[in-house]
Amino acid sequence: MASTSGGPEIEQLIQLLSRLPGLGPRSGRRAVLHLIKKKEQLMIPLAAALDRAVDAVKVCQTCGNIDTISPCTICADPRRAETGLLIVVEDVADLWALERAGIGMVRYHVLGGVLSPLDGVGPDDLSIDQLIRRAPDYSEVVLGINATVEGQTTAHYITDRLADTGVAITRLAHGVPVGGELDYLDEGTLSQALKARTRF
Amino acid sequence: MASTSGGPEIEQLIQLLSRLPGLGPRSGRRAVLHLIKKKEQLMIPLAAALDRAVDAVKVCQTCGNIDTISPCTICADPRRAETGLLIVVEDVADLWALERAGIGMVRYHVLGGVLSPLDGVGPDDLSIDQLIRRAPDYSEVVLGINATVEGQTTAHYITDRLADTGVAITRLAHGVPVGGELDYLDEGTLSQALKARTRF
Structure with missing residues (x-):
């Protein structure tokens, strides 16, 4: 019917x-x-x-962002290179979230996922080679990869591959979300937040 | 940004x-x-x-259904008139739900809402006049209007308007949904289900 x-x-x-x-x-x-x-x-x-x-719609050939031009608005903006920061994210949605937060004049690299042997996702399925080629143009690579098992494996793999380039490698801080309630947070986050405590 | x-x-x-x-x-x-x-x-x-x-997409000029032809597939099918049943519903979504249930060879009349003085919805905003004109062609008008306060007001208003036509007016049965659990049902439904109990 x-x-x-x-x-x-x-x-x-x-x-x-x-x-x-x-x-x-x-x-x-x-x-x-x-x-x-x-x-x-x-x-x-x-x-x-x-x-x-x-x-x-075009996928930026440099960073993997989605835009109507390639290189995208971010890659085409020379002011974005001034801080020397290249933030590595899994997905375009993560890039957009960071941009909405107004984190400033940075560039991005969209991996297109994370390493996942079970799902058959290897290094060649992600834009890791492109990242290794881009990284030397920046002073610091910030890993903004999610704190999952696959995400951390991917972060370690990228760190190994970047070891020879001499580029500083950092990751986004773990801790209590601004406005978050301790009661609802998992133990891993809480113990990281205590370890990384800062002077008030 | x-x-x-x-x-x-x-x-x-x-x-x-x-x-x-x-x-x-x-x-x-x-x-x-x-x-x-x-x-x-x-x-x-x-x-x-x-x-x-x-x-x-076209809105059926006869019944208010949405289709790619007007009169719609249901209104154009002469077998649909055989049972003499005209089911009155608030919305096209309700019509589609009844059709998915495969309730058989019936016709429909979509009101386009319910009477709601607070929202400024009066009889002229619904297709009630069209219903009054159509009703004499059928042997029975079944009110499939939702059991809300506005829905019941609308049902009473339609019943009054149809009183002179001599068409039988019924409504869908209230009761326990098939597969529903008593524990999750409201008191109104349960008391209706007891009143309308049938021999096992």
């Missing part, structure tokens, strides 16, 4: 929207109904925005 | 996707990154599906 719920065009739209992260079959249907109700204000602008983005 | 996270085309796409029900700014960004990563498999097909749906 699926075909009676709106015809093939609508069914296909539901199926595609359902594949977005955070949506499923039910919320995909709700999203499509919402789009159809707001046809002028939302559906038509979204269709146009998607068409434009399909044409415009 | 928002413009550095991918250029205006990507920002606009994030903003539009964030307005879908079930998504917010954070999940909108995740959705856009997912789309860009799956450009060939998801982003381009979704852009094409949206363009097709924008052109194809």
Whole structure:
């Protein structure tokens, strides 16, 4: 009876929207109904925005960021090189999160994931070779890789590969999130926060 | 710094996707990154599906269903009139839910909401006049309106308006959902389920 719920065009739209992260079959249907109700204000602008983005979106060949130009806005901005900091992240979402935090004039390198032998992800599947080539242009490589087992393995692997370049290697500090409540934090974070305590 | 996270085309796409029900700014960004990563498999097909749906989608002038033809597939199917049942629902999503349940050869009437004086929704804002005109062609009008205060007010208003037509008016049964656990049900549902108990 699926075909009676709106015809093939609508069914296909539901199926595609359902594949977005955070949506499923039910919320995909709700999203499509919402789009159809707001046809002028939302559906038509979204269709146009998607068409434009399909044409415009590029992956930066230098750092792996997503932008409409390559090299991306960050790699093309010479002021970004002044601090000499190159922050290594797993994913474009991490880069965007750091940019939203306004951390300043830095450059990034997007690995595209972490080493994961079980999932068949080896060094050649990540942009590690490109990182090794870029690193000597910077004074410090900051590892902004997530504190998971795979993330830490990847961080160690990168540190080994960068050992000969003489570039300083640091990692983001562990500790209590600003505004976080101790009660909700895991033991690893708390013990790191105590070890790295600073004078008040 | 928002413009550095991918250029205006990507920002606009994030903003539009964030307005879908079930998504917010954070999940909108995740959705856009997912789309860009799956450009060939998801982003381009979704852009094409949206363009097709924008052109194809029509609201059925008879019942308010959404389809690619008007009258819709259900209203155009003469077998649907055989049972003489016309089910009144608030929203297209309710119609689709009943269709997925495979309830059989019935027709529907989508009100487009419920009476809500506080929100300024009066009888003229819903398709109640159209319902009154359609009802005499059917032997029974089944009220499938949600059991909220506004829904029940709307059901009473429709019942009053249909009183002169001589059409039988029923409502969907209240009771324990199939597979539902008593422990999780509200008292209103449980007391209705006891009142309407059936022989085992």
